[in-house]
Amino acid sequence: MRVRILPRETAAAVITGSVSAAGWAVAAATILLTVPVLVETLVQRERIADLPLPLILLGVVLGGIVAVVLRPRRWVAMLYLAVAGIATLGYEVTLLIGDPEIVEHSPYLVNRPSLALVLVGIPATRAVVGIAWSLLGFAVSVVTGVVAFAIVGMTFSPGFGPLMVLGLATLAYLTLASIQARIRSRVPNFDDLESETQALEHGEDLARRTTAVVHDTLLNDLAVVMSAPDRIDRRTRERLLVDLETLRGADWITASAAVNLPAEDAGLRNNLARMASEFQWRGLSLHLTGSPIAHHVLAADVADALLAALRASLENVLRHSGVTTAEIEVIADPEHVTVMVTDRGAGFDPDAVAPDRLGLRTSVVERMGSVGGRAQIWSAPGEGTSVIISAPTGQRGTS
Incomplete structure (x- = not known):
């Protein structure tokens, strides 16, 4: 309390x-x-x-x-x-x-x-x-x-x-x-006491993030090198270079420690982690999962649309669902990267939404359609909401 x-x-x-x-x-x-x-x-x-x-x-x-x-x-x-x-x-x-x-x-x-x-x-x-x-x-x-x-x-x-x-x-x-x-x-000065507590929490959070990033990059890369044959193929080298750049750029400092996504999707993983950290501070805890299936590059406009649609979906959860947790699952196949956002909140009737209300229709469905992707929304009053966002992949390579 x-x-x-x-x-x-x-x-x-x-x-x-x-x-x-x-x-x-x-x-x-x-x-x-x-x-x-x-x-x-x-x-x-x-x-x-x-x-x-x-x-x-x-x-x-x-x-x-x-x-x-x-x-x-x-x-x-x-x-x-x-x-x-x-x-x-x-x-x-x-x-x-x-x-x-x-x-x-x-x-x-x-x-x-x-x-x-x-x-x-x-x-x-x-x-x-x-x-x-x-x-x-x-x-x-x-x-x-x-x-x-x-x-x-x-x-x-x-x-x-x-x-x-x-x-x-x-x-x-x-x-x-x-x-x-x-x-x-x-009586202690509660303002100073809270500042000190926040500083300690920040240090602990930074330590957790560091551990997560080291696990997702350095330790995984060492395991790859140790189990690799005498010569490392081009794809593995590119992956190692991406992880090295991630550590060098230190963008992970602002990322969330609770992210558990495949290392193959490093670029998308890092963007999702930063978004998760932001919503966590705003009061919405996110549980992120994913399956290590493929390694892709998304075109810049497609990646921007995917992340913007995901942000709009999370904003909808934060404002209207009445719950403080949501689940995000990332699934990648050779042709698509799919993100599913699920909450167990108040839900709503999509058919009852007035045509002049923009909401998810414009910020998610139409946005993804404009870049060749698609989005589907399932919801019912009292049954929560699920949003599936699918983006087409481009060439195979570094994410």
């Missing part, structure tokens, strides 16, 4: 961002709870006529909070600080003008919107970023208060609310940073 684990940076952003999310929730609750206190205070102080403007300004601050929650971007947070700072300035001036004693009677009412400025922040991977946003919000709240008190000609009295909120936010960020540091020291 493979367990999906978030990358460390993403997990850190999620965890640290939770403080920002909590901060926005507290800020919104603070603004909402300010409304009934504001109404009650202004009614008691017989200032009902001054009530609409502070309420509107509180609504502006609350709208800014909602905007940042919906779109947590740096520029949105900066715009929030600017707009909410101006709204807070207007709110404080409105309360202080003509009623300086309100600071002594309800000090928390005056600086309540300033708390929402301190609780600004966006999801970040490091606690220091969250603390920096809180400090910036605190600075805006202080500047706003200084300007508001200066406008009404009073001595600035900031109160302890914004400072307490700054301390709590900093403590929360530092606590999470400490927890993350302890987790990092005890």
Whole structure:
């Protein structure tokens, strides 16, 4: 079973961002709870006529909070600080003008919107970023208060609310940073661990491929040389040269190790091996078999058509069959090279396929017909699918 684990940076952003999310929730609750206190205070102080403007300004601050929650971007947070700072300035001036004693009677009412400025922040991977946003919000709240008190000609009295909120936010960020540091020291980095595992698997896979290629070429060729008469005929020499070129070119490095095809069909074998490796990484395991009957050369256009038709058949298995394995059998006779692809998947009704659907009809049947080959498809719902692709051979010689 493979367990999906978030990358460390993403997990850190999620965890640290939770403080920002909590901060926005507290800020919104603070603004909402300010409304009934504001109404009650202004009614008691017989200032009902001054009530609409502070309420509107509180609504502006609350709208800014909602905007940042919906779109947590740096520029949105900066715009929030600017707009909410101006709204807070207007709110404080409105309360202080003509009623300086309100600071002594309800000090928390005056600086309540300033708390929402301190609780600004966006999801970040490091606690220091969250603390920096809180400090910036605190600075805006202080500047706003200084300007508001200066406008009404009073001595600035900031109160302890914004400072307490700054301390709590900093403590929360530092606590999470400490927890993350302890987790990092005890839990391995799964990204690095997976990279190391993939490197080991790649090395083992390369070793398996090397063994397979040596078996299919070098060992078989040594056996031929040992059992051959005093003089090696032309056909055997050509075969040895082809295998030598295969080893020299190192194309087999990208081939699959699970290929079990006859050495006589070296060229086709190598192309099929590369294709098998590709589909294996995409989630389709292929079982390849073949019978060592003949040794052929396929014309370039015929070989391309054969491999393209085979690829289309495998794509069909991968996309529509619902299974993860398929079988490929290669049969060579003096006149044809035939490849049969079989899966035990969902299957389909070939007669029910609409004429305007290209699919296997164009990519397999018509393609092989254009180079003198042929293709046949057998399938039924629930019975799997078999595709037989046959290509005409050219001259006898090296594949």
